[in-house]
Amino acid sequence: MSSITKVALAGASGNLGPTILEQLVEAGFQVTVLTRPSSNHTFPPSVKVQPVDYDSVESLTNALNGQDAVVSTLAAVAVEKQLHLVEAAAKAHVKRFIPSEFGSDTLHEKTSTLPIFAPKVKVLDALQKHSATPGGLTYTAVVNGPFLDWGIKVGFVLNVKEKSVNLFDGGERTFSTTTLPSIGKTVAAVLKHPEETKNRAVYVQSIATTSKKLLELGKEALGADGWTENKISSEEVAAKAWEELKQPQPNPDKFVFPLIQISIWGEGYGSHFQKLDNELLGIPQLSEAELVELIKSYA
Secondary structure, three states: OOOOOEEEEEOOOOOOHHHHHHHHHHOOOEEEEEEOOOOOOOOOOOOEEEEOOOOOHHHHHHHHOOOOEEEEOOOOOOHHHHHHHHHHHHHOOOOEEEOOOOOOOOOOOOHHHOHHHHHHHHHHHHHHHHHOOOOOOEEEEEEOOOEHHHHHHOOOOOEOOOOEEEEEOOOOOOEEEEOHHHHHHHHHHHHHOOOOOOOEEEEOOOEEEOHHHHHHHHHHHHOOOOOEEEEEOHHHHHHHHHHHHOOOOOOHHHOHHHHHHHHHHOOOOOOOOOOOOHHHHOOOOOOHHHHHHHHHHOO
């Protein structure tokens, strides 16, 4: 595959988009940010901004003509918009599509059955169909587990403000987790290694750890006193979420977040990655000492 130089980024705001944009620019790619016409978000002067109608394949195809790759960080709920983007990328003869994965391993058999990931699975199915065409659109799914730095900042993996941690089933289940800058670097590196990353998932982590270990490192970073351990049964959380999904009008607040937690800390969801692409993509891992410093930075 010839080299990739021009990259269109869909969803450049939000938690992850700005970091990916920063790393793509730093890596020397010519970046076009796709925005909604109503957007008033400002971007660096080195970036081209292209307003698009995400409900129109024609609008998206016109915007993607001449692009080598598309990176999507659109919200998973915007599945139709992302499917339009895939269709447009194929029509515009884009070489590589990186869908809005960036989390739990939705290619894992058990994880893929969780209804919250159905939109992501649908997009991957569409990409796999296109990739079966010789010379057609190729894809790479980036699987990185929960965002480590963001997860500390907002109290998702470790709550440093309240000095508390959720221990699912004792908190000793290992999971892979990655910082936002490393995810951005992974995306740039995938596009620098198009052949080695073609039509597959790449797995990266900043560290593989447990909630119990995070608690231990939190105590090292912030002092041992005043910590709260919230002991949670993953089976009970999952049962309540599935029960909610049986309701005539399920409340997303009662099943989306719980099932995300289950995909990370539940049993058998592949959240501890066994085969990593860190070395191929040049993504360094954190030592426990570096993680202690990261925890301190959010206290």
